[in-house]
Amino acid sequence: MMSVVVIYYSGYGHTKRVAETVAEGARADLIAIDSNGDIQESDWQKLNDAKAIIFGAPTYMGSVPWQFKKFADATSKAWFVRSWQDKVFAGFSNSASLNGDKQVSLQYLQTLASQHGGIWVSLGLPPSNTQAATRQDINNLGGSVGLLVQSPSDADAGAIASGDLETAVKFGERVASVAKRFN
Structure with a gap:
């Protein structure tokens, strides 16, 4: 069975909802990065075994938060032995603003995947x-590199626009479909 993993950090619950929605579309397992920037030891094996990894992080102050960066730094052990070479990767980010510099976060996630020798999957949907x-x-x-989501700063995750959540499902489906072609 082909496995997809969505690994994400969520500070206020918005990114968690997006991660769950992407995972629904991809039929993926979820791994949450905790508030200390850590994951469970068993989660590393899930990531190593996965055929596709989808990164998710909010955009804070123009980039992913330190908790995600701590996780990314910890992936250097996988990088050193090239255990993620040729895996399928994708990513998403959300912020309170319509733009909110999410593109910078997606470039960070894409660079991380590329450092691991991964194959990046774009959103693959025309803009509305x-x-x-x-x-x-x-x-x-209007995302293309990955999934963009806007989460109002004065509301909980239930206020995320339905268009963003429908896009998240389609994004998950696309990543799983591409990963299946490579495996």
Whole structure:
């Protein structure tokens, strides 16, 4: 059986909801990075065994938070022995602003995947960019490198736009489909 893992850090619950939604589309296992930037020892084996890894992190102050960076630094053991070479990777980020510099976070995640010798999967969906477009449309934020999500700062994760969540499901499905082709 082909396995996909979504590994994410969530500071306030918004990224967790997105991770769960991406995992639903990909039929993936979830690994949460805790508030200290750590994962369980058994989670490392899940990542090593996975055919595809989807990174998820909020964008704080123009990049991923330190907890995700601590996890990324810990992946150097996998990097050293090339255990993630040729895995399929993808990523997503959310922030309170429509733009919120999420593209910088996606570039960070893509670079991390590339350092591991991974194969990056883009969002693969055209933007919803017509005058009639709304937040309920697929890819209404116009992402391409990965999934972009906007989470209002004054609301809980239940306020994430339905278009962003539908895009998250489609993104998960795409990553799983691409991974299946490579395996």
